[in-house]
Amino acid sequence: MTDFPSRQGGALRETSEAGSSSLESIQPEEAVSKFLSYKEPEIRPQTLKEYKRKLDHFIDFCNSQSVENLNQLDGRVIQGFRRYRRLESTDQREPLSTKTMRDDMYLFRDFVKYLEYIESVPSGLSDKIGIPELGWGEGVRDTNISIDRLEMILEHLRQYQYASREHVVWKFHAHTGRRPGGLYAIDLTDLYLDSDEPYVELRHRPEETELKNGYRGEGEIYLSADAAQIFLDYINQNRIDVTTENDREPFLTSRYGRLSKSTMRTYVYRFSRPCIISGQCPHDQDIESCQAAQSDDVASKCPSSRSPYALRHGYITSKRSEGVPDRFISGRCDVSPDVLEKHYDERTESEKRELRKEVFDKSQESSTGGYA
Template identity: 40%
Template sequence: MTLEPIEPEIAVESYLKAVSNELAKSTQYAHKSRLGHFVRWCGEQNLDNLNELTGRKIQQYRVWRREDGDLSKPSEKTQMDTLRVFVRWLESIDAVEQDLHVKVRSPSLSPEENARDVMLERETADKVLSHLRKYEYASRPHVSMALLWHTMMRVGAARALDLSDYYRKEQYLEVVHRPETDTPIKNKQRGERLVAVSDEIAEVIDDWIQDRRPDVVDEHGREPLLATSQGRPHPTTLRKYCYQQTRPCVYTKHCPHNRDIKKCPATDDQEPYSCPSVVSPHAIRRGAITNSLKQDVPEKIVGDRANVSQDVLEKHYDRRSEREKMEQRRGYLDNL
């Protein structure tokens, strides 16, 4: 087989175009981010033709990525699993030797390790939202963060909301699967639900709509609730709010990592990801779910509100310790 030369950056761009109709946009974004590190490594190694990629070089990249990003085992596995998919695609276009993907190794995880623990703690969430309420009241970042924490929604569901999905008098939101107009939600029709909001959250939404929301429609003629001047926000925009607002230097004015805030690259609103303290939307969702469970909200109610099954709730979202669960059960002993 004759290999056809291809540069790493061009290969990644071609791969993302090739899978654009197969992967969800959020997955495409994740793959682009993870493979960006691979492109960076290739640049450092002067590897400008992927024909030269070997099993040994892949192992060198694995070690480099682990040390460069100070990755946990679950994070390392995610990085290498994405690289394996990419290398398999490279095989299909004769860019690397056949079966090279089998040499892409990633760590095996125990069930405990596979359930990720990163989450936004209640105390931190309160500080973030208090800062937004004081300094950016009823702004798009404020409304977005408040909704994600209070309703436990996924980013896709928050982005899909229209003005007509907010019932002001009854104080609830209706999550609807509308793939034909570019707002699918996870679990499709099974993910559709009514989500009640508190007086405080309703007040923020009301003030956003009345005073700050741009009067626009999206390309399908719908009125997005979390509107931008261009229409409906991209999922990346909402994710970026999460990273931006969970930087400690934003809500405390101090850095717990002893960085010079004036020189730290993470203070750039376009590059908040390099701050070790920032958390993803998924971590916010996990923290909100765990907080509700700690407040003795029944698991069935939390699961229905967050649109997550009992099994998935226990495996991926419930981060209460066994001691915390025992103490909560103790409160019911008098009724036995």
């Protein structure tokens, strides 16, 4: 979330002492509109819509409680909104999950920080917004695919669906660690497969195919000879020749044009079901009657199925465990060093120690003294 500039020195103390009389009056609808306008340059349109949908619940709460001026916001009102969001804001019978509440409260706290910044609520009010903590396994699915399992899936695709769209989707994610949006954005002109050092160029084209981090997410990603050959064979043997309205030739296509990200996601769910690869179910289900096994539309219901993120997560954590420097992973996978450290480090302290030992041992092999 955003770190807003803080009010300094005497201005901060003056605001605290004067109370709400020194605050700028603002209605809930206006506050949300200003916050979204502030965030718009740094987030995607889809994310902006999601923020608006979530903050509309706050506007509804304010209307129900006759809160017309957010100068009135205090700890009791915040606690009332928290309860309202969890228990009363939807038609569902059960309270919102801890994970949903956690995500919503992170956004709400960022919103209140913005109100502090524009001097519409007391400074420090955002500190009163607690963020629910997730329990073990609560709202979180296993985000990895083991290397052994991944190799089995890739071998299955190589043997039975070589150079198919499904094979390309799996190979791309397992080989690059990139997001689905990156694969979706690739045109034929972005691929350099015939060179001695094949690579793909990921480009941000706002008019049709955006990258999550915009132009910052652009870059050239090297490809192994094996990956390049699979991609090339797909183009020559299985690609449907289509051109978009913008006269672009997508890499992955269907009869309807550029292959959708939802279809790519379905491919990952489909082949990450164990029964597809081994013919056996680790969950003791009858495969013939299991809905998740029989229908690709609900393949994600299988407890063992995984999303494309699992492949990205597995790739990044694997490379970190192998000792690949974070700066190289960051550039290849379009992920910041801070996010790498926070979300992609599953090594134990012993594993970290062993890895450091290997790195320093190699360094000392070529040293002739001094700092060796």
